[in-house]
Amino acid sequence: MSTYFVSESDFVRLLDHLQEQSRVYVAQPVEESDTMVFRLREEGEQFTYTGFRATQSLKPFLFAAKEKVAGYPLPLGSETLPEVAPLTIVGAAACDLVALRTLDAVFISEDFTDIFYAERRANTLIVSIECTEPRDTCCCTLLGNKPYAEDGFDLNLAKVEGGFFVETGSEKGEKVVDEQNTLFSNATDGMLAARDSARDAATRKVQEINREVELSTSRQEILKRAPESPEWHPHVRTCVECAACLFSCPTCHCFLLHDRKADQAFERTKAWDVCIYAGYSRMAGGGTPRPFVVERFRHRFVHKYDQIVDRYGIEGCSGCGRCIEACPGLIDFRKVFKALESMGSSSKVEQGVGA
């Protein structure tokens, strides 16, 4: 919408101001590590611009890993409703914003809206940054996305000489600038040019990283063509079913409603759940549609790159690479697709073969 310049010191003042109205989480480097994590900002704290996505996605801020969603007893006629405080998140990457499209499509719909997600979403201000330092696991371009955000943010920061080139992406973002207009000045064409050339350079970097795993067929097409290929087996061999890929995924949204006794009646918790666990789809009586790990592993792919596409018109993957980074078995979905594509047969998994 509009563009501005804010100096590094004035940006810290802006964060101080935002901290008066909300909890502020900042993505900041971890000492003696090459990672960056979201953590609660300390008062007056400086801000380091890193140019890379954080270890966590935005998912835990909006879709709690575990929260109470219902319970009795209550005053008659009332229902359990979320208690949500305003939140500001600084340092979201473009891939994080892309992932929110999937979560929004799932949790906010015409027939049923998850008010716990929707309330948090409405009360969260998102300040994104541009990725200038992509890592080996980054693959936004493979997924048709970019290492910088064009929408989905309230404010977007690009590092320029002496401060940040700021773009507003929503009314909420405009309001922040209006309220603190003394901190902002006009952006120059030179700043815009500097940002855009950094964008081009970053895009080329990500493309280069993924040169060898580019596909000529769509992921959905690959999965539809070979849904039960034996080619899955070599990739599953090192899967220990830890679910790090799924818990770290910014779009994975499966959950389980779990009840326990509380007071005189009950309390219902909504908690993340993952399809690689054998109990995920096991029914009373023991039946399950996916008894073998290879079937559950394949399901993750089919859900993300086929079923979600059919259902919402977008892939359930932003190309953030967290699943690759988190996997102790060195499983890389890019290589899985590359192998499936080059194989191209549609032979069936032998009955009863588990990995």
Next chain:
Amino acid sequence: MLEPGMKNPYFPIQAELEQVIEETPTIKTFVIRPETPIRFKAGQFMQLTVPGVGEAPFTPSSSPAVTEKMEITVLRTGTVTDALHTMKAGDMLGLRGPFGKGYPMDKFENKEVLVVGGGVGLAPLRSLIFAMFEDMGKFKRLSIKYGARMPEELLYRASHDEWSKKPKTDMTVTIDVPAPGWTGKVGLVTTLLDDVDVDRSNSFVVSCGPSIMLRFVTYKLLEVGFQPEQIYLSMNRKMSCGIGKCGRCEVGPYYLCKDGPDMNYAAVQDVPNLFS
């Protein structure tokens, strides 16, 4: 759908357990009165909360014409159903729903409807049977084929005669293995389909039962000349949210909780491990 004014789709409205009917040694029917009446279509399901134990999906077995109370017929088989089977009249339950699409009643108009049930699978089908009885003029015929393991496990046994005598209705019952005193048919429910006289060109089949039964009923129906498009199956999957978000009841591109729980066989026949 949610009760009017409700915002939280995970919150169950309170319901009183009014009566418990012992149907068989393993199956009970629970008569439940929700704090506000619940309108449902035959085949839609409810999420029933046993407070402090958990929630599980059940399709009401009562007539959709009655909204102030509903009956749910339950086989004792897991954590929630174990606890439910120990409950007494006056106890409190919770209800969310109804969810799902329900049986495609419009499609059944002027058709012969073949209902194939196994064991406790007759429970959701009874809601369909009652719904058809309410408006039998609309349908050409109702043919019920029902099987259970043994005579004691036959569900709604006292009603079978009454149903058979309804206009345009017939019912055949079988048990899996011979039993003392049983003079009726013996054999799996699929044996009742070998010489079924339902008009292949003008009918639909609705089946509910354990997965293994659904598998062989489907194969038998195809063998005796029914088309996949004519067959509706009450699929079995674990469910949690009931509203197409939590992810686990998927069958191919569908979520059973939103698109089912009864699925047209033609739509799901290529899904791996369909009958598991």
